[in-house]
Amino acid sequence: MQLGLDGMPARLVRVTPSRLATWEDCRRRYRLTYLDRPVPPRGGPRAASTLGAVVHTALQAVFGDAPARRSPARAALEVDRRWSSEGFRDDAQAATYRERARTWVADYVERHAVPDAPEPTGEVVGLERWLSAPMGGMVAEGRADRLDDRAGETVVVDYKTGRRVPDADDARRSPALALYALAARRTLRRPCRRVELHHLPSGTIAAAEHDELSLAAHRERAEGTATELGAATDAFEADPGVAESLFPPAPGPRCASCDVRRHCPEGRAAAPAEPAWAGLAP
Ligand code: SF4
Incomplete structure (x- = not known):
């Protein structure tokens, strides 16, 4: 103690x-x-956040169903069901991104989630799963986008929808992914070393395999x-x-x-406000 x-x-x-x-x-x-x-x-809603929330919840709905019930068309429909235009410049920009989001999730599901997918991501063992684990003087908590089981090991999956395409270093350096891996070990009582950033706009996956030393370093810093x-x-x-x-x-x-x-005069003096639709993936 x-x-x-x-x-x-x-x-x-x-x-x-x-x-x-x-x-x-x-x-x-x-x-x-x-x-x-x-x-x-x-501040008001931002388009990039709206888009991210729609994509996350659409994928949550698809992966929450049995593989036999998943399909690219179903994934696109889940985007339509959740669509919101909050933060977009105008209706035309919102419509463009709605169509892009439909394509992103449909392609992703076709590649990773249907029964005969060419790049299956394993059995889903957690969706928007709340993780909480005491570690030393802190309780690390958070909601992981998805936890997969691959050959008895848990893999932490985080969806990304921003402009920047993440790479393996981003996955390795991510404090969030490392904490989720540590918390998933405690919660699910299974090994968990691999963390992945799934970038929907580019269709890429940036992955890293942690070891005890790298996880300990993340934990110590946190x-x-x-x-x-x-x-x-x-x-x-x-x-x-x-x-x-x-x-x-x-x-x-x-x-x-x-x-x-x-509420911050120093911040307002440092940089002019970006429009609410800045930060969208091109
Ligand atoms: S300094 Fe910048 S980031 Fe910090 S509160 Fe002010 S505006 Fe926000």
């Missing part, structure tokens, strides 16, 4: 990959996103970050006056699409 500074058992810090990433990215954004109450109003953000959170809850000193802004290009920039 870990002890805090006062000799009492230290509180476990609950973290998700997005909390850890936000803390490392910009502490003011962390405070505005996770700590301030009432929750400060955010625990260090969790300790920092837990201590800052405790200090802020005890005295909100520490907000500016413990949660400084980190102005930079990222501020252009930050959804709390309206």
Whole structure:
């Protein structure tokens, strides 16, 4: 059991990959996103987020069914059922991306999910699966897009729909994928070393095989970050006056699409706001 500074058992810090990433990215954004109450109003919907959500939930619906009931046409239909035009520039742009999303998921399902698929991805053992596992001084939590079983090992699958095509280094360096692998081991009690980024727009899969050392390095870094953000959170809850000193802004290009920039003068000065449809895959 870990002890805090006062000799009492230290509180476990609950973290998700997005909390850890936000803390490392910009502490003011962390405070505005996770700590301030009432929750400060955010920016409006962004097209890239809308598109990502539609694709994720369409694939969830298809993979939730038996392989015999999956088909490219069914996948395209699931996109139509969930389609939303929020954040797109206009109806024409939304229609273009709707058609692209239909093609992406139909091609993906044909290649990986139907009974005679040329590149089968294994038996699905988790869809949008909530994982939670204590590790040292933190509880790592999060929702994995998909967990596959391949020859008795769990594989972590994360869908991507953005502009950038990820590579194997992205998969290896991803703190989120490594934490999901660690949490999946604890939750499913099966080996889990392989993590994959499935990029729908390019139809590519970026994969990495972790070993004990690489997972331990990810875990150590996450625990260090969790300790920092837990201590800052405790200090802020005890005295909100520490907000500016413990949660400084980190102005930079990222501020252009930050959804709390309206509350951040430094961020607004650092970068003009991007339109809501910036960041879409070309
Ligand atoms: S606008 Fe920039 S500096 Fe301000 S909270 Fe957002 S990311 Fe941080």
